[in-house]
Structures are given as structure tokens and as C-alpha cells.
Amino acid sequence: MKKILIPLFVLLVMVSLAFKPWPKKDLKVFISVDMEGVAGVVSGRECSSSGPDYDYFRRLMTLETNAAVEAVLEAGATEIVVRDGHGAKTNILPELLHERTRLLRGVTERPENMMLGIDASFDAVFFIGYHAKAGTEQGVIAHTSSGNVVDLSINGVSQPEAGYNALIAGLYDVPVVLVAGDNWICSQVKELFGEVVTVETKVGMGSAAMGLHPKAVRQLIRSKVASALGRLDSFHPYKLQPPYRMVLKVKEERELYSGAEKTGPGEFTYTSSDLLKVMDAFNAMK
Secondary structure, three states: OHHHHHHHHHHHHHHHHHOOOOOOOOEEEEEEEOOOOOOOOOOHHHHOOOOOOHHHHHHHHHHHHHHHHHHHHHOOEEEEEEEEOOOOOOOOOOOOOOOOOEEEOOOOOOOOHHHOOOOOOOOEEEEEEEOOOOOOOOOOOOOEOEOOEEEEEEOOEEOOHHHHHHHHHHOOOOOEEEEEEEHHHHHHHHHHHOOOEEEEEEEEEOOEEEEOOHHHHHHHHHHHHHHHHOOHHHOOOOOOOOOEEEEEEEOOOOOOOOOOEEEEOOEEEEEEOOHHHHHHHHHHHO
8 A cells, every 4th residue: 555655645746846836937027116115214304315314224225125136036037127216216225236136227318217127028027115106195205206296197097106117017018016115005006906916014104104124024025026926927917008198187387298288277188009108298297
């Protein structure tokens, strides 16, 4: 009887391994990094180069990015592009960032902005340090691109930065598989994307937040990145059907973008079948 059981056991193990969702090898991953959602951050001054604690928090920003990078490398990634997406795009410390990455930094007028560098060759996108959209009452430093934006909607769907950045990735059929930030952005991306892994770095309470220790957040990022990469087929690109109708509401009106219409006090509408033109209009009038 034992001679029969041993081969059957071996066979069962082989079958279970065959169906286990192993991470795809030769992964190419794009990581867009913001700052307001990083562990511990609760004020704009901490994210500003003129703030007294900026250097400390930009270090935490870099370390959170490294946590994702390390997990991606362990999953077999061969190429990782990190886009510094906050403010002047010169926050991540290049020397501290993992040496296996390529860092894209600096401001651009191109409509991809925080997603500059994305293309169809990537397998997955990660958002680190992201935050809730403008108007999120309890969100930590909640805003959408600039403090002047009241709301941005595309095809009737109100979008945080994670939303329109995911739409840009969707143009190239690349899914956003993980978002790290406060609890409010975690809820918002789940509503928008459906299947997405989130890392809650803190619970936003308006101008305050209760958060995990930075080391605990980094460990959570590593763990959840590994889990997400083990089931890449579960995620789908975030897309809306063209034409794209953008409605932008602002506090202070800017110069009207060519082709846009003023549809109310502090409200502008722009429609195009080209999402990047929509984002160009948004950047001009925000």
C-alpha cells in the first residue's frame, strides 16, 4: 500500500505546483511615485522643498519605492522604470534608490506628466505615495493635480490623479495592479478599477492621520506586491470609451484652452477622441 501512496502523493504535489500562480518572469514594471500618501506625511510643508522636514520625508518616499522595487525584482523583473511624480519631480534621492531601476525625473509639459515613460512594453503599473482626489473631506492633503482644481471628471466619472494616470496606462493596455496611500485613495481606486491591490499607509482624518510605522508600511508593500505579481492575469487596464468628455471645475479660471467651452462659473468642458489631448487641456486650465 505504501508503494502506491508515495507515487500518488508526488503526483498530487506536481499537479498543485502546475496550477500555482507563479509570477511572470522577465517582468517590466512602471512605478509612478507621489509624496502625499507616503507613511507619516500629514501636511503640505512636509512635501515642499522649502519645508524643514522635506529631506526626511523624501527619504521615506525613496524607501517606500525601494520596497516595491525589491519585491518586483524578487518576482523576476528585468526592467523597472521609476517616475518621480511629485511637484517638481525631483524628490526621490537617486543615490538611495535601488540600483536596478531607471529613474525618470524632472518636470515636463507633455500630457503624460506623472506617467511619462509608460508604453505598451510594460506588464504592470504601481502607484506609490498616492492621495485622495480634491474634495475628499477627510483625505490627507487631498487634491487633484493643483490646489485650484475642485473636480475633474471624464465621461461623467470623477477622477483622482490615480484615475487619470491609470487611463493613460490603459491607452497601452497596461493595468494598475497596486496603489499605496491613505485609506481614502484606496477606496477610490477600488471603486474605479475593480480588481486592484491596495496598501493603506494611514487613515486620513483631514489635517491629521493615524498611520503605520514606515518600516511596517514598507514590509506591507513588499508582501502585497509579491501577492499581486502572482496573479497578474486578474488585473485589467482601466479604460473609458472615447470620445472623452472632460468637465473641469476650478476655483480660479485660467485662459481657455483651444477647443474648450466655458459651461458654467469656474467650469470648462473639452471633448476629444484623443485622451492625451484631453490631458493637455486639463494641464493648461487646471
